[in-house]
Amino acid sequence: MNRAIVTRIAGLACAVLALGAAVPPAAATAAGRPRFGDAQRALDTLTAADGVVGALGELYVDGKRVGKGSAGSRLLDGKGGTVSSGARYRIGSQTKLMVATVVMQLVGEGRLRVDDTLADVLPETAEQDLVELADRITVRQLIDHTSGVPNYFESGKIDPLDFTTYVRPAHLVRLARGVPRQQEPGEKASYSNTNYILLGMIIERLTGHTLADELDRRLFTPLGMHRTYLPAKPPEGIRGPHNHGYLPDEQGGLxxxxxxxxxxxxxxxxxxSTAEEVSDFHRAYTQGTLLPPRLQEVIDGRKRPGPPDGERLCGGLFELREIVGGAPGFHAxxxxxxxxxxxxxxxxxxSVRNDGVRPMVGQAAEAVLCPGR
Known part of the structure; x- marks a missing residue:
C-alpha cells in the first residue's frame, strides 16, 4: 500500500489541547448566562467548504442540550438527504480514552499495576516475539505512548478498502513488529495505535470478556449510553441513518x-456513538465519576503526542480540551x-484528506463557543 494512504489511515489522533485560563465559556448575556453561536449556521458554513460532505454537532451544558445542527448530505454530491444531529458516527481515537479508563479501573481493582510489563500481563508478546522489548515495556508506557512500539498502520499491510477480512488484534501487533523501532521504552511520546490494541488485549485477558462487553458493562450501560457500541468484526458498521465518508485515491477517484x-x-x-452520548462520557470522565484522582492522573498526566497546540479557540479565553478522532473519511x-x-x-x-480540515472545523467550533470573536 502506498505511503499516502498509510498516512491517512494513521490519522487516528487523540490530541488534548489546554487553551488559556479558565473562565466561563462563550460570551455572557446580561443575565450572566452563557451565550453561544448558532450551531446550525456554523455547520452550514463548514459544509460549504470543498471536501466536506456532511457535518453534525450538538452542544451540551450540564448535560442539557443547548444547541444543535446538521448540514451537508448523507452521501456525496448532495445525495441521501441530511441525517439528524443525533445520528450515530465513528468517534475514532476518542475510543482510546475509554479504553484507558477501563484499564485504570482494573488497576483500581488490584487486577493490574501500571508498572507491570507486557511480558507479565501478555506473556505471548515475549514468548512469540510479537513485541520487541516486551519485558521492559510497561502498562503506563502503553497508555502515554512512550512504549516505542511502532504503529501497525506503518507496516503498509493494512488495506483501507478491504472491508471484509477480519484481522485479529494479535496479527495487528505482529504487523507492527515488522516496523523498525525508533526509540527505547520511556524515552519520549510517540503516537502509536498499537499501544491501544495491546491494552485492549490486556483487558480481554484479565476479564475473560470481549473488549466490547467490558466497555458496555463498565462505561456505556452505567452512563446510559445505550446507542454506543464497539463494532469488532466486519462487516458490522454504523447502525441506522448516518453520514458516509470517502477516501480519494492517487488518480482522484473517491x-x-x-x-x-x-x-x-x-x-x-x-x-x-452519538454527540449526546460521547458528551455524556466526557462529562463523567472530566468530573471524576469514573476514576479516583490518583488513577485519573495516570491518564491526564501523560505526555500527549499529536497535532501541536496551534489552534487556540476563542483566542485562548478559557481552558478547553479538544479530543480528536479521525480516519479516512471522517474527523470527529x-x-x-x-x-x-x-x-x-x-x-x-x-471527501479529502483529514489534515486540511482541522482549521475549518476549529473555526466552526469557535463560531459556536465564542460568537463575535
Whole structure:
C-alpha cells in the first residue's frame, strides 16, 4: 500500500489541547448566562467548504442540550438527504480514552499495576516475539505512548478498502513488529495505535470478556449510553441513518469508506456513538465519576503526542480540551471545558484528506463557543 494512504489511515489522533485560563465559556448575556453561536449556521458554513460532505454537532451544558445542527448530505454530491444531529458516527481515537479508563479501573481493582510489563500481563508478546522489548515495556508506557512500539498502520499491510477480512488484534501487533523501532521504552511520546490494541488485549485477558462487553458493562450501560457500541468484526458498521465518508485515491477517484473495517480500528479507534452520548462520557470522565484522582492522573498526566497546540479557540479565553478522532473519511472532535460542564461534539465526513480540515472545523467550533470573536 502506498505511503499516502498509510498516512491517512494513521490519522487516528487523540490530541488534548489546554487553551488559556479558565473562565466561563462563550460570551455572557446580561443575565450572566452563557451565550453561544448558532450551531446550525456554523455547520452550514463548514459544509460549504470543498471536501466536506456532511457535518453534525450538538452542544451540551450540564448535560442539557443547548444547541444543535446538521448540514451537508448523507452521501456525496448532495445525495441521501441530511441525517439528524443525533445520528450515530465513528468517534475514532476518542475510543482510546475509554479504553484507558477501563484499564485504570482494573488497576483500581488490584487486577493490574501500571508498572507491570507486557511480558507479565501478555506473556505471548515475549514468548512469540510479537513485541520487541516486551519485558521492559510497561502498562503506563502503553497508555502515554512512550512504549516505542511502532504503529501497525506503518507496516503498509493494512488495506483501507478491504472491508471484509477480519484481522485479529494479535496479527495487528505482529504487523507492527515488522516496523523498525525508533526509540527505547520511556524515552519520549510517540503516537502509536498499537499501544491501544495491546491494552485492549490486556483487558480481554484479565476479564475473560470481549473488549466490547467490558466497555458496555463498565462505561456505556452505567452512563446510559445505550446507542454506543464497539463494532469488532466486519462487516458490522454504523447502525441506522448516518453520514458516509470517502477516501480519494492517487488518480482522484473517491471510494466510499463507510464500511471501514472494524477490526483495523478496534481498541485504537472503533467506537460508534452519538454527540449526546460521547458528551455524556466526557462529562463523567472530566468530573471524576469514573476514576479516583490518583488513577485519573495516570491518564491526564501523560505526555500527549499529536497535532501541536496551534489552534487556540476563542483566542485562548478559557481552558478547553479538544479530543480528536479521525480516519479516512471522517474527523470527529469533542470540545470539553476543564470543569466538564460544557461539551461540543462534532462529526465531519469528508471527501479529502483529514489534515486540511482541522482549521475549518476549529473555526466552526469557535463560531459556536465564542460568537463575535
Amino acid at each position: 471510494h466510499d469508506v463507510d464500511r471501514i473495517n472494524a477490526s483495523h480500528l478496534w481498541a485504537a479507534g472503533g467506537v460508534v 472532535p469533542t470540545y470539553v471545558s476543564a470543569d466538564g460542564r460544557l461539551q461540543f461534539a462534532m462529526s465531519v465526513t469528508l
